[in-house]
Every structure is written in structure tokens, then in C-alpha cells.
Amino acid sequence: MEILIIGTGYVGLVTGTCMAEMGHHVICLDINEEKVAQLNQGIIPIYEPGLHELLMRNVASGRLKFTSSYPQSLTDSKVCFLCVDTPVAADGSANLHQIRSASAAIGAHMSGDLLIVVKSTVPPGTASVVQKTVQEALDERGVLYGFDVVSNPEFLKEGNAVNDCLKPDRVVIGTNRAESSEIMKEIYAPFMLNHERLMIMDVASAEITKYASNIMLAARISLMNELAGICEKVGANIDKVRLGVGSDSRIGYQFLYAGAGYGGSCLPKDVKAMISFANGLGYNAEMLQSINRVNERQKHVIFGKMKAYFEKAGGLAGKTFAILGLSFKPDTDDLREASALVLIEELLKAGASVRLFDPVAMPAAKKAVPPGERVFYAKDEISAADGCDAIVLMTEWKQFRFLDFEKVSTVLKKMVFFDGRNQYSPDKMQKIGFDYISIGKKNAYADSLKKTETQIPVTP
Ligand SMILES: NC(=O)c1ccc[n+]([C@@H]2O[C@H](COP(=O)([O-])OP(=O)(O)OC[C@H]3O[C@@H](n4cnc5c(N)ncnc54)[C@H](O)[C@@H]3O)[C@@H](O)[C@H]2O)c1
Structure with missing residues (x-):
């Protein structure tokens, strides 16, 4: 399938490369021209184990290309994945500026029917924002094209991203349209040969699933850090506690390490974004606030x-x-x-x-x-x-x-x-x-x- 990836960062670059590896024809687009120039010279702007070899192989096969031109890349694509950054805004909410800007660019340049897939982590309701922004741009041009917006949150882990992408634990698809889910199934079919891991649900549930996963992981870390503080008070050892707790099969050992706090581009921002989103709904997400406060401390x-x-x-x-x-x-x-x-x-x-x-x-x-x-x-x-x-x-x-x-x-x-x-x-x-x-x-x-x-x- 002809696929366009918009935003060639950790998620977009790995997704695009892995899609090409599975036989799709992929164009990776980024507004950062320096990044695109580097990629066209075979220089990878991020460190991700295993990515270089895979990328070079697919570039050589002609299945993977890089560009900063929207008109050129939208001509041939039937599906486009939005993988732009959604950083934390000053008030803690998800900053959707790049989502809006990329959606407007899609509407300004698409030249046929298109399935738009939101892979960036975005709060519930963002698929409608994309839908509206693209439609406004089409109306401005006075053209009529069919398009749908699907949610497909990404769960890869930096440091193991290639493996996670090639062998995902699960692929979550948020859509209410049968035609869109069929296209998504076709795209992911080569990733599911071993066994089916595709979950189709409504858009809002898919959008929330991504936040829920990161919140759950952040909660485990903050909880262990809280317990570590108590261990210090009584001379106990949090590592021993971790073993005792993790051995319960209902709990498991993952993400139970006390330490100097979690960071990264996802956990802190996603916890804050969900607190802010809940606030906007008049809902006081007390537990989420505690996860964040413990981590800041x-x-x-x-x-x-x-x-x-x-x-x-x-x-x-x-x-x-x-x-x-x-x-x-x-x-x-x-x-x-x-x-x-x-x-x-x-x-x-x-x-x-x-x-x-x-x-x-x-x-x-x-x-x-x-x-x-x-x-x-x-x-x-x-x-x-x-x-x-x-x-x-x-x-x-x-x-x-x-x-x-x-x-x-x-x-x-x-x-x-x-x-x-x-x-x-x-x-x-x-x-x-x-x-x-x-x-x-x-x-x-x-x-x-x-x-x-x-x-x-x-x-x-
Ligand atoms: N990094 C991770 O481990 C990870 C994992 C899962 C989900 N996510 C989510 O995926 C999204 C992307 O994360 P990332 O870490 O890849 O971000 P990133 O900052 O590494 O990459 C984003 C890229 O998008 C480009 N971009 C911004 N606006 C654009 C536009 N209008 N048109 C074209 N390109 C544009 C930027 O230049 C940048 O190269 C975020 O929503 C993030 O929360 C990230």
C-alpha cells in the first residue's frame, strides 16, 4: 500500500521504516528540512538500536523515501499517518498545534480520497478536530474528496522501538467505519502473521487507551517511589519489597523500580495531559495528580x-x-x-x-x-x-x-x-x-x- 507518514521523529521514522520493511511503499514527510536532508544522506537524527540497518535496506529497495513537500507526497498516498509531536502546553494540556497544522496542510494538498490515521498521542475528541480542520481546508479550495479519520495510538518504547513496531503486543484501532477498519487490517496484516493482535474499538476509547497505558505505568513507578520513602523511614529495602510484590502473578515485576523519577517524552506529558483534560470536563482526577506530584518530588x-x-x-x-x-x-x-x-x-x-x-x-x-x-x-x-x-x-x-x-x-x-x-x-x-x-x-x-x-x- 502507498503510505504517507507525517512527522519523522521517534515514532514516525520507526513506523515508516517498519511499514516499508513489511512491503508497503512509504514516504516520510517532515517540516524539518535539515532532518529530511540528513535522512536523504543516510544520517539518522535519533539513536534507536537496529534502525540504521533497516532504514538503509528499505531506502535501497526504493520502498522508503523522505521529503518535506506536502503536495508531492500526498499525490500518491491512500493512507496517511499523523506522527507529529504533541508536547505539553504551559497549562499541562496536550498542545495540538502540530496536529492542526498538519491537518490543514493535508486539506490544502490532498488530491484524492484519503484515510487519515492519528498515531500521535492525543486527547479524546482530537479525531474530530482533525476531521474539521481538513474539511475546512477542502471547503476553502472548493474541492470534494472523501476522507475518514481513524485513531491508531502508538505503544512503542524508545530503545526497543524497532522490535516493538515489527512485533507489536497489540494494535489498537479506533473507528466506527467498516471500510476504514478493513484498510487498517490490510496495512497491519503483515505484522500479525503469528497471531491476530488487532483491536477495533470506537475512536474515543482508542484515544483513551493510549493515555491509560502510560498512566498505569507511571502509577506503578510513583507508587514504588512513595513506598521507597516509607522504606527509608523504617530501614526497609525497596528492592526486597519489589521482589515480594512482583512475585504476585496479578502484579508482576515490570515497572516496579524505585528511582530518581520517570522522564521521557511520554509518561510525564501524558499524565499531565489527562489531568488537564479531566479538569476541562469538570472532573477532579485526584489519583492522576498524585502520580504526577510524586514524580515531580x-x-x-x-x-x-x-x-x-x-x-x-x-x-x-x-x-x-x-x-x-x-x-x-x-x-x-x-x-x-x-x-x-x-x-x-x-x-x-x-x-x-x-x-x-x-x-x-x-x-x-x-x-x-x-x-x-x-x-x-x-x-x-x-x-x-x-x-x-x-x-x-x-x-x-x-x-x-x-x-x-x-x-x-x-x-x-x-x-x-x-x-x-x-x-x-x-x-x-x-x-x-x-x-x-x-x-x-x-x-x-x-x-x-x-x-x-x-x-x-x-x-x-
Ligand atoms: N517517543 C515515543 O516513545 C512515543 C511512543 C508512543 C507515542 N508517542 C507519541 O507520538 C507522537 C510523536 O512523538 P515523537 O517522540 O516521535 O516526536 P518527535 O518530536 O520525535 O517527532 C515529531 C516530528 O514531527 C515533525 N513535525 C511537527 N509538525 C509537523 C508538521 N506539521 N508536518 C510534518 N512534520 C511535522 C517534527 O519536525 C518532528 O520531526 C507524540 O504524540 C508522542 O506522544 C511517542
Whole structure:
């Protein structure tokens, strides 16, 4: 099938590439001309494991093309997927500016019947906004074309996006029209050879399903972070609690990790968007507000622990800290709402210096936090730790699991480790000689005398 993808970011680029891999003819359109030029030169503007090889193969086969021209790309397409960004607006609601703008462009340039599929995460009612905007543009041109708007929210995870897209857990389609669902079934047929995973429902339910999924995941994290705070109060260990709770088959182990808060382009914005949407309906979504509040608080927990630890050693000003991991989670270069950025800002404000390292997110990070007198980008973990008063782990990249502590201890000024992702065992870290401070567990001090001197308050 001839498919147009509008918006060539994490979702659009992966979706377009995977659709081409399944034999469809795909044009990926983006208003960012620099991005399109890069893609046409085989340069992928995002980090996503497995994407490069797949993309190059499909470009070479002629099934995948990139453009910034609406008129050209709409001529041949029968179906177009809207994959533009829907960022959080100042009031917390979903900003639909790009959805409206892309819909107006579709109406201004379509030259035949079209099925419009909304893949971006959008609040209930957005399909009608798209319908109205396209129709207005068609009316302005005085032309008559048939079109329908379908909801098809995306569930891929950055870092595993190619796999998620090629083998989706489920494909949710929101439509009331049989003709539209038949086209969607045809598009997704090659993805369902193993077994059927397509769910057809009404548009509003499909739109809400996406938010519900992210809210559920965010809720699990915030709940564990809340329990981690209680564990600290009583000297319990949140990791042990996680195992005890996760072993209940009704609950399971996924998304039960306490840490320095969730970030990314989806969870924070989608929770906020649903709070705002509910508010607009006069509905007070109390639980959603709590999920968000706990997460906002959690992003400051590590800074609080650092401040408390160094209080008796002259404070944070003038100290240097190695921050390992900058992206909001491993296997991506995405920094949107990353907890590391919140911590860096707080440390710089407190007068500290930072030495930063991330396996892939440093080019993106340099734009968000430019290198300077107190901001240094290191070439690896050891160089980041050089001369530092402590190491702070903020993203659980696999390569950080086995840090070369022997080398690290020769370059560190002080053997102090703040673990924002609970990656290490307190006992082992203590044995190596670290003062080890994590989340939801007792702090472990290398020197037991220090314990009374620098006991850290337990509340986040
Ligand atoms: N990133 C994820 O993990 C993920 C997962 C599931 C769903 N989503 C949702 O998918 C949507 C896209 O997310 P993303 O992370 O891919 O965003 P992104 O910011 O990476 O990409 C969006 C792209 O759309 C382009 N764009 C904006 N307006 C345009 C227009 N009028 N015409 C053509 N191109 C336009 C931008 O230039 C950009 O390249 C969002 O609604 C997001 O919530 C994201």
C-alpha cells in the first residue's frame, strides 16, 4: 500500500521504516528540512538500536523515501499517518498545534480520497478536530474528496522501538467505519502473521487507551517511589519489597523500580495531559495528580540526599560531581524530561561543577547543557570520575553495571556514590570502600564512624 507518514521523529521514522520493511511503499514527510536532508544522506537524527540497518535496506529497495513537500507526497498516498509531536502546553494540556497544522496542510494538498490515521498521542475528541480542520481546508479550495479519520495510538518504547513496531503486543484501532477498519487490517496484516493482535474499538476509547497505558505505568513507578520513602523511614529495602510484590502473578515485576523519577517524552506529558483534560470536563482526577506530584518530588530526591551528605563538609558549592547517564532511560539519546537534567540544574545553581558522561546522549545533552567552566563532558566513566567528590548514577545504562571500581577509586577525590537507579548492592559498595546512598534503602557507609557524622535525612 502507498503510505504517507507525517512527522519523522521517534515514532514516525520507526513506523515508516517498519511499514516499508513489511512491503508497503512509504514516504516520510517532515517540516524539518535539515532532518529530511540528513535522512536523504543516510544520517539518522535519533539513536534507536537496529534502525540504521533497516532504514538503509528499505531506502535501497526504493520502498522508503523522505521529503518535506506536502503536495508531492500526498499525490500518491491512500493512507496517511499523523506522527507529529504533541508536547505539553504551559497549562499541562496536550498542545495540538502540530496536529492542526498538519491537518490543514493535508486539506490544502490532498488530491484524492484519503484515510487519515492519528498515531500521535492525543486527547479524546482530537479525531474530530482533525476531521474539521481538513474539511475546512477542502471547503476553502472548493474541492470534494472523501476522507475518514481513524485513531491508531502508538505503544512503542524508545530503545526497543524497532522490535516493538515489527512485533507489536497489540494494535489498537479506533473507528466506527467498516471500510476504514478493513484498510487498517490490510496495512497491519503483515505484522500479525503469528497471531491476530488487532483491536477495533470506537475512536474515543482508542484515544483513551493510549493515555491509560502510560498512566498505569507511571502509577506503578510513583507508587514504588512513595513506598521507597516509607522504606527509608523504617530501614526497609525497596528492592526486597519489589521482589515480594512482583512475585504476585496479578502484579508482576515490570515497572516496579524505585528511582530518581520517570522522564521521557511520554509518561510525564501524558499524565499531565489527562489531568488537564479531566479538569476541562469538570472532573477532579485526584489519583492522576498524585502520580504526577510524586514524580515531580522524586526528581529532587538525589539532590536532597547530596545536599544533606555534604552539609557538614562545607556544602555543595565548589565540589565536583560525576554524573553517569543523562538520557531519560537507557538505549536512547532522548533527554526530554530527563531526571539528570533536573539534577544538573540544581547542582549548578548550588555552585557545584559537573563532569558528565552518557554512552549516546552527549551530543543532544550539549545542546541542553552547553559545556562551560563548570560543565565538562567526559569521554568515559573513568574520566568523568576524575577528581570528583562523588559519582551520581542517573541512567541505568547496562555498561554502568560493571564499573571498573578499582580504576574509579584511583581517580576519585572521595569515595562517595549516589545511586539514582538502585543498580548496586549497598553491602558490596561498602566493602569496596564507598559511602553508598541509594533510594528506598539504608545508606551504607564505608567508615562506620561517619555514619553518625553525616547521617542523611531519610525523607525524599
Ligand atoms: N517517543 C515515543 O516513545 C512515543 C511512543 C508512543 C507515542 N508517542 C507519541 O507520538 C507522537 C510523536 O512523538 P515523537 O517522540 O516521535 O516526536 P518527535 O518530536 O520525535 O517527532 C515529531 C516530528 O514531527 C515533525 N513535525 C511537527 N509538525 C509537523 C508538521 N506539521 N508536518 C510534518 N512534520 C511535522 C517534527 O519536525 C518532528 O520531526 C507524540 O504524540 C508522542 O506522544 C511517542
